[in-house]
Amino acid sequence: MSTATNGVTSNLTPPAGVKLPIYFDNQATTRTDPRVVEAMLPYFSDVFGNAASRNHAFGWEAEEAVEKARAQVAKLIGATAKEIIFTSGATESNNLAIKGIAEMYRERGNHIITQVTEHKAVLDTCKRLEKSGYRVTYLPVKADGLIDIEDLKRAMTDQTILVSIMIANNEIGVIQPVEEIGKLCHERGILFHTDGVQAVGKIPVDVNAMQIDALSLSGHKIYGPKGVGALYVRRRNPRVQISEQINGGGHERGMRSGTLNVTGIVGLGKACELCQDEMESESRRLSAMRDKLKAKFEANLDYIHVNGSMEHRLPNNLNMSFVYVEGESLLMGINDVAVSSGSACTSATLEPSYVLKALGLGDDVAHSSIRFGLGRFNSEAEVDYVADKIIDVVKKLRELSPLYEMVKEGIDLSKIEWAAH
Ligand SMILES: *Cc1c(COP(=O)(O)O)cnc(C)c1O
Numbered sequence: 456m457s458t459a460t461n462g463v464t465s466n467l468t469p470p471a472g473v474k475l476p477i478y479f480d481n482q483a484t485t486r487t488d489p490r491v492v493e494a495m496l497p498y499f500s501d502v503f504g505n506a507a508s509r510n511h512a513f514g515w516e517a518e519e520a521v522e523k524a525r526a527q528v529a530k531l532i533g534a535t536a537k538e539i540i541f542t543s544g545a546t547e548s549n550n551l552a553i554k555g556i557a558e559m560y561r562e563r564g565n566h567i568i569t570q571v572t573e574h575k576a577v578l579d580t581c582k583r584l585e586k587s588g589y590r591v592t593y594l595p596v597k598a599d600g601l602i603d604i605e606d607l608k609r610a611m612t613d614q615t616i617l618v619s620i621m622i623a624n625n626e627i628g629v630i631q632p633v634e635e636i637g638k639l640c641h642e643r644g645i646l647f648h649t650d651g652v653q654a655v656g657k658i659p660v661d662v663n664a665m666q667i668d669a670l671s672l673s674g675h676k677i678y679g680p681k682g683v684g685a686l687y688v689r690r691r692n693p694r695v696q697i698s699e700q701i702n703g704g705g706h707e708r709g710m711r712s713g714t715l716n717v718t719g720i721v722g723l724g725k726a727c728e729l730c731q732d733e734m735e736s737e738s739r740r741l742s743a744m745r746d747k748l749k750a751k752f753e754a755n756l757d758y759i760h761v762n763g764s765m766e767h768r769l770p771n772n773l774n775m776s777f778v779y780v781e782g783e784s785l786l787m788g789i790n791d792v793a794v795s796s797g798s799a800c801t802s803a804t805l806e807p808s809y810v811l812k813a814l815g816l817g818d819d820v821a822h823s824s825i826r827f828g829l830g831r832f833n834s835e836a837e838v839d840y841v842a843d844k845i846i847d848v849v850k851k852l853r854e855l856s857p858l859y860e861m862v863k864e865g866i867d868l869s870k871i872e873w874a875a876h
Pocket of ligand 1: 482543544545547576621623624650652653672676682683
């Protein structure tokens, strides 16, 4: 890919009430809700006890707050409080679930099934297990981002102990058929772990209806604080066992030692309660805004397309390719809007997103892709401004694009023999 960038900018001014920069990257993290911050504040100072101190009121008060939060988290996913283990975030939850189950059930089998579009916290954990003798199947996805249930069935063997498939993807927002996956797993006595980070709090999740055995979630993706998360671990039908990955004082039923982050846990609990109360109206509002953004692009630009299924998708996500535009130039042209691109910046190279490549997108198209993650604190006026701005910049960039010129003239790019260089 060329490193030359066209310095195209747009002179659009934001409407009254819209403050720049605009945050449209709510799949990366979310702003902590002020009501969550308020709930947390006393636990930095007045209520500072160690929740494991059993001998005095300081400890009891902290423990009470932790147990309240445990119930709030459990309620949001249809679990019981005892099934919630607090962690430092979903990266840890994914590690704990996958490594902990793999170790505990090693005598039953050594095979794990996951899919290629998982978060790195799942993929890299599986790769690590491969080094210690486990066999891992990475299921492909179809062009719409969904796994093929028949592929899953075929991959299951009598050595399979665990299936780890996320509910919703963080780049394309595609929702997997978790209910069907859970059913298949339970029919065969295989445990089902799911990375629920992007789904919990955004769409209804019920660990019993979906037959989930372990579920990872994270505070900072649901308007709670960073550095706190949870792992749901099923206690009945079946009782799931997990071998601890951090040794110490035996906190969290021995599954995760370490003094509890009381303040963070209180925040996570409050964040879950707010999601529970507001999910329905919030998702209606965000999906209407998301659909408006998409409609504006489609009314004003050609050669654009949505990545991943629109039907099976989070209400707040849109991932679009603006073909014949260089992603980096587009991002530079909209530098007052925070979004993610289909390029994952690694140390030296611009690698196209492995999720988009798994859908079958070429490198160029993947590089021209943008993820829009709408959230609780976005407004419709922001959607209008962002849409107009991107349309303006894409049009200007395409005026400078020889490829776009050729396509408009009816030249079939796939038939051209490019000079070697
Ligand atoms: C953000 C994210 C994670 C990691 O969560 P942390 O709490 O930041 O460690 C894992 N999985 C998915 C799908 C995510 O979006």
